[in-house]
Structure formats: C-alpha cells, structure tokens
Amino acid sequence: MEEIKATEKFNSHLQKLILEINEHLDIWLPKIDEDKCSTLHKSCRYSVLAGGKRIRAALAVLTGRMYRADDDALMRLGCAIELIHTFSLIHDDLPAMDDDDFRRGKPANHKVFGEGMAILAGDSLLTLAFSWLSSLCNYNVSCEKTLAIVREVTEASGHKGMIGGQVLDLEAEKTKPEPEMLERIHLMKTGALLKAPIRCAAILAGAPAEELETLSSFANKIGLLFQVKDDILDVEGNTEVLGKTTGADARMQKSTYPVLLGLDGAKSLAGRLSNEAKELLRHLQADSTELAQMVDLIYARNN
Amino acid sequence: MEEIKATEKFNSHLQKLILEINEHLDIWLPKIDEDKCSTLHKSCRYSVLAGGKRIRAALAVLTGRMYRADDDALMRLGCAIELIHTFSLIHDDLPAMDDDDFRRGKPANHKVFGEGMAILAGDSLLTLAFSWLSSLCNYNVSCEKTLAIVREVTEASGHKGMIGGQVLDLEAEKTKPEPEMLERIHLMKTGALLKAPIRCAAILAGAPAEELETLSSFANKIGLLFQVKDDILDVEGNTEVLGKTTGADARMQKSTYPVLLGLDGAKSLAGRLSNEAKELLRHLQADSTELAQMVDLIYARNN
Numbered sequence: 219m220e221e222i223k224a225t226e227k228f229n230s231h232l233q234k235l236i237l238e239i240n241e242h243l244d245i246w247l248p249k250i251d252e253d254k255c256s257t258l259h260k261s262c263r264y265s266v267l268a269g270g271k272r273i274r275a276a277l278a279v280l281t282g283r284m285y286r287a288d289d290d291a292l293m294r295l296g297c298a299i300e301l302i303h304t305f306s307l308i309h310d311d312l313p314a315m316d317d318d319d320f321r322r323g324k325p326a327n328h329k330v331f332g333e334g335m336a337i338l339a340g341d342s343l344l345t346l347a348f349s350w351l352s353s354l355c356n357y358n359v360s361c362e363k364t365l366a367i368v369r370e371v372t373e374a375s376g377h378k379g380m381i382g383g384q385v386l387d388l389e390a391e392k393t394k395p396e397p398e399m400l401e402r403i404h405l406m407k408t409g410a411l412l413k414a415p416i417r418c419a420a421i422l423a424g425a426p427a428e429e430l431e432t433l434s435s436f437a438n439k440i441g442l443l444f445q446v447k448d449d450i451l452d453v454e455g456n457t458e459v460l461g462k463t464t465g466a467d468a469r470m471q472k473s474t475y476p477v478l479l480g481l482d483g484a485k486s487l488a489g490r491l492s493n494e495a496k497e498l499l500r501h502l503q504a505d506s507t508e509l510a511q512m513v514d515l516i517y518a519r520n521n
Numbered sequence: 522m523e524e525i526k527a528t529e530k531f532n533s534h535l536q537k538l539i540l541e542i543n544e545h546l547d548i549w550l551p552k553i554d555e556d557k558c559s560t561l562h563k564s565c566r567y568s569v570l571a572g573g574k575r576i577r578a579a580l581a582v583l584t585g586r587m588y589r590a591d592d593d594a595l596m597r598l599g600c601a602i603e604l605i606h607t608f609s610l611i612h613d614d615l616p617a618m619d620d621d622d623f624r625r626g627k628p629a630n631h632k633v634f635g636e637g638m639a640i641l642a643g644d645s646l647l648t649l650a651f652s653w654l655s656s657l658c659n660y661n662v663s664c665e666k667t668l669a670i671v672r673e674v675t676e677a678s679g680h681k682g683m684i685g686g687q688v689l690d691l692e693a694e695k696t697k698p699e700p701e702m703l704e705r706i707h708l709m710k711t712g713a714l715l716k717a718p719i720r721c722a723a724i725l726a727g728a729p730a731e732e733l734e735t736l737s738s739f740a741n742k743i744g745l746l747f748q749v750k751d752d753i754l755d756v757e758g759n760t761e762v763l764g765k766t767t768g769a770d771a772r773m774q775k776s777t778y779p780v781l782l783g784l785d786g787a788k789s790l791a792g793r794l795s796n797e798a799k800e801l802l803r804h805l806q807a808d809s810t811e812l813a814q815m816v817d818l819i820y821a822r823n824n
Binding site: 248255257258259262305309312314315332333334335336337338340341342344345346348349352353355360361362364365368369372373375376377381382384385386388389 | 551558560561562565608612615617618635636637638639640641643644645647648649651652655656658663664665667668671672675676678679680684685687688689691692
C-alpha cells in the first residue's frame with residue numbers, strides 16, 4: 219500500500235516534470251515566424267513537440283537534483299538531449315532508413331514536410347542541440363564543465379555512439395547478429411543517449427568520480443532494459459498506445475531479443491536488468507529513490 | 522612581373538597548405554577498421570578526402586596566422602569546418618534535395634554507399650566536427666575561447682546560417698526570389714560557413730574587436746563573391762575542371778545571378794565584390810597580404 223502510494227506520488231511528480239520539459243522546449247525552440255525559415259521551424263516543432271516520453275530529459279533532471287545542481291541548467295541539458303533524440307527519430311524514419319510512416323501517434327516528419335525538409339530539420343536540431351549545450355555556461359556552469367558536457371554528448375551521439383549504432387543496425391539487417399553483437403548495437407544506438415543525460419548531469423553537478431562511475435554502469439543497464447522492453451512491446455504492444463506500428467521488427471526480419479531468446483527469455487532478461495540497475499543505485503552516496511522509480515517505470519512501460 | 526611572381530609564390534604556398542590540411546584530415550578521421558563501423562568510416566573518408574578546394578580551412582589558417590595564433594589549433598579549427606562543409610555537400614546531393622550524382626569529380630556519396638549511409642555519414646561528420654571543435658582546449662586554447670568558437674560554428678551551420686539558407690533555397694525553387702532575397706540566401710547558405718573560419722580564427726588568436734568587425738564585413742563580401750562565381754561557372758565552366766555537372770542551375774530553373782543580372786552583370790558584380798573585399802582588408806592593423814591573394818584566387822577560380 220505504501221509502495222503504491224509512493225509510485226503514484228512519483229508518477230504525478232514525473233508528469234509535472236514532463237510538462238515543464240515540454241514548456242521549455244516550446245519556449246526555447248525557434249518560433250515559426252522567426253527569420254523566415256518558417257517551414258523548417260514548423261517541421262522541427264512538429265517532431266520535437268509531438269509528445270514523447272522525455273525519459274532522457276527526466277533522467278538529466280533527476281540525476282542532477284540528487285547532487286543539488288541548478289535546475290535551469292539541468293533543464294537546458296535535458297532539452298538539448300531531447301533535440302538530439304528527435305533528430306535521430308526523424309532521420310531513422312526516412313524511407314532510406316527504417317521507412318516508418320508513423321511516430322508518436324502522428325505521421326512521420328517526412329510524410330508531412332517531405333524528405334528534403336525532414337533531413338534538414340534533423341540536421342538543424344542536431345546543430346541546435348550543440349548550441350544549447352554550449353550555452354550552459356550562461357547558466358552558472360563553468361566553461362570547463364560545459365565543454366566536458368559538449369564532448370560527452372558528441373561521443374554519445376556520433377560514430378562511437380548513437381549514429382554508429384544505427385549503422386551497425388542497418389548492416390545487421392543483412393546478417394543476423396549474435397546476442398553479443400545485438401547488445402553492442404543497443405548499447406550504442408539506444409544506450410549512449412540514455413547514458414549521456416545521466417553522466418552529463420552528474421558532471422554538471424560536480425558529483426564525485428566514484429558516483430559517476432556507478433551511474434555509468436547503472437545507465438548501461440537501463441539502456442539495455444529500455445531496448446529489451448522496446449523489442450517486447452513490438453511483439454505484444456498496442457499500436458494505439460505505442461503511437462507507432464507494432465510488428466515492424468518481425469516484418470523487417472530484424473534480430474531482436476524475443477527472436478534470440480524467445481518472448482519469455484526476453485522478459486526475464488528485462489527483470490534481471492531492472493534488478494541489477496537498482497542494485498547499482500544502492501552503492502551511491504546520494505539519495506537515488508527517484509532514479510529507482512524511473513527504473514520501475516521503464517520496466518513497466520507499455521509505450 | 523613582380524605581381525606574377527608574388528601570385529606564383531602564394532599559389533605554391535597555398536598548395537602546400539592544402540596538402541597539410543588533407544594530411545591532417547586523413548590522420549584525424551576515424552580509420553576504416555576502427556570500432557567496426559567500417560562502412561560509415563569508408564563513407565565519411567570517401568567524401569571528406571575526395572579533394573575539395575579547402576578554402577574554409579585555408580581561410581582559418583591564414584587569418585589566424587595574421588595574429589600569430591597556434592598553427593595546430595588553427596588546423597584543428599579549419600579541418601572541423603571542412604567536415605561541416607562536407608556534411609552539407611553529402612546531404613545536399615541526396616535525391617530528396619538537389620539530386621546530384623557527381624561531386625568533386627566522383628560519384629556522389631549516396632551513389633556509392635546508398636542513401637541511408639549517406640544520411641548517416643553526414644550526421645556523423647557534423648557531430649565529429651563539434652567533437653573536434655570542443656577539443657580545441659587541448660591545443661592551448663582557453664575554455665572560454667573554445668566555447669565561443671563552438672557557439673560561432675553552431676550559429677553559422679544551423680537555422681540562422683547554412684541549414685537555414687538551404688531551406689530558403691529549397692523553397693525559392695518554387696518562387697523566383699528577387700536579388701535581395703537571393704543575396705540573403707547566399708549569405709546564409711554559403712557565406713556563413715566561409716565567415717565562420719575567419720571569425721573563429723580571429724577569436725582563437727585574440728584579435729582586437731575592431732579587427733574582428735572588419736574581418737566579418739570582409740567575410741560577407743567573399744561569401745557573396747564565392748557564390749556569384751559559382752553561378753557564373755555553372756553557366757560557362759567546364760564540367761571536367763569543376764568536377765560536377767554544369768548547367769544544373771538552368772535545368773533546375775534556379776534563380777541565379779546570371780539569370781537576374783545577365784552574365785555580364787554577374788561578372789561585373791564579382792569584380793566589384795572582389796575590390797570591396799580587398800578595400801576592407803586595408804583597414805586592418807595586421808598584414809593581410811595573403812587574405813588579399815585569397816580574394817584574387819576566389820575571383821579568378823575556374824573550379
């Protein structure tokens with residue numbers, strides 16, 4: 219009973235945080251009539267403000283608050299990473315990539331604005347993210363920390379992280395990767411950009427090196443957990459709740475955890491990862507109650 | 522006679538500099554067997570090392586040397602901007618954008634590696650550029666200056682600069698812009714990324730504010746000059762020397778300076794811009810001989 223109450227309290231707390239994140243994205247994104255690039259701004263706003271779970275921004279804010287970092291700076295950091303996440307979704311959905319017509323319950327960016335504009339909107343969001351990150355020093359963050367954060371995010375997004383993972387994923391469609399390779403792909407493609415907000419928030423907050431180390435291992439666990447859940451939801455999720463078509467992996471004959479381990483195997487892996495993630499949190503000096511609740515939420519998510 | 526000798530001397534000096542730039546790009550780009558993303562690295566190296574005039578990197582190095590900035594730092598800055606330039610070419614050539622099959626005398630990136638990989642290679646180069654820029658502080662550049670440079674480049678590349686210009690250009694295909702609008706498009710699409718190396722090198726070198734101001738006006742002139750020459754070459758250039766198909770603008774019914782002003786009008790505009798650019802250089806305290814020679818070279822270029 220106590221536990222249910224705590225979960226409910228956290229959920230409403232998180233909903234409020236998501237609203238704040240959406241408000242900041244809305245305020246900070248270029249307005250539609252700004253400097254005449256109105257179609258570009260429409261296209262960017264369409265995808266960024268289409269909903270989304272804001273897990274990355276929430277992880278940044280919740281992690282940074284553990285070490286009493288400045289809330290405005292954390293919000294800026296989290297929102298910048300949401301831009302990079304959205305950029306990757308817009309490009310991934312293109313016909314030359316995953317060829318998805320729907321995203322977050324709405325037509326994909328290229329279905330509304332055309333492929334050319336979708337490519338440019340993605341490019342623009344990636345660039346804007348680095349602009350936001352490099353402006354962290356205007357939020358009482360030192361230049362040294364700001365630069366360390368910019369570097370973390372370039373590593374997480376680039377060829378060693380998200381984009382590299384997407385390349386391996388594109389190429390794996392032809393081969394059928396082994397479980398080890400699949401884990402590598404996911405740690406890069408999804409994990410890197412879930413790890414970045416956690417690590418960057420800890421850097422921003424000046425968390426001790428041992429805490430940063432533990433948080434990195436924690437981030438790896440939830441990166442994989444997130445992907446295993448994604449694969450499971452693609453098999454048994456509800457298209458309407460998910461906001462994207464289910465069964466896409468099977469149709470594309472993608473190598474997924476349910477394919478490699480069976481649906482039950484994938485579910486038990488999800489449970490194990492969730493426990494390991496929470497176990498790691500117990501090693502932290504800071505109060506990690508909310509991060510643990512985030513793990514429960516990712517484990518239980520149905521969209 | 523003296524003048525011809527000086528031009529020859531500068532040309533051989535510039536050729537040497539271009540070789541150095543190419544060597545650094547080759548060394549700094551991820552190797553093909555690195556971390557298994559070999560197709561991505563092949564695709565990136567293919568386009569970055571395909572030749573190119575290296576005007577942006579050369580402008581960075583020549584500008585910074587005027588104020589005795591560190592050569593390695595200038596090289597890093599210039600090469601990062603060349604990555605962004607190459608990213609923009611790869612994405613511009615895609616079928617959904619300008620649909621060009623040739624670039625720098627070779628098949629366009631997407632013709633060799635496919636559209637999906639071309640999109641990812643562009644994304645990866647843009648990200649890598651910000652990684653290289655944010656590492657300037659490892660080259661004896663202060664964190665403050667490094668961040669100022671990252672911010673300059675995000676502005677020059679993003680919706681207020683190159684990417685915004687590309688959007689206006691995409692949209693102008695439907696309308697037929699007036700000369701003022703055409704100038705605006707070019708100042709954003711081409712000018713911004715020619716201005717960035719000049720301004721960033723001056724910032725890196727700690728040039729006085731008045732010099733930075735004059736250099737910005739100078740950069741605007743050569744940005745436009747570059748584009749006017751581009752339009753002229755598309756009419757009367759040689760496909761083989763240019764390394765891309767001529768007459769593409771006319772076929773696309775693009776609004777260009779020769780269309781708006783006639784070929785003679787465009788040529789006299791190029792002459793005027795070249796003189797105005799060199800006139801601005803005379804206001805500088807630093808020795809701008811080499812930048813003036815760059816102007817002559819851009820004015821006389823046939824590729």
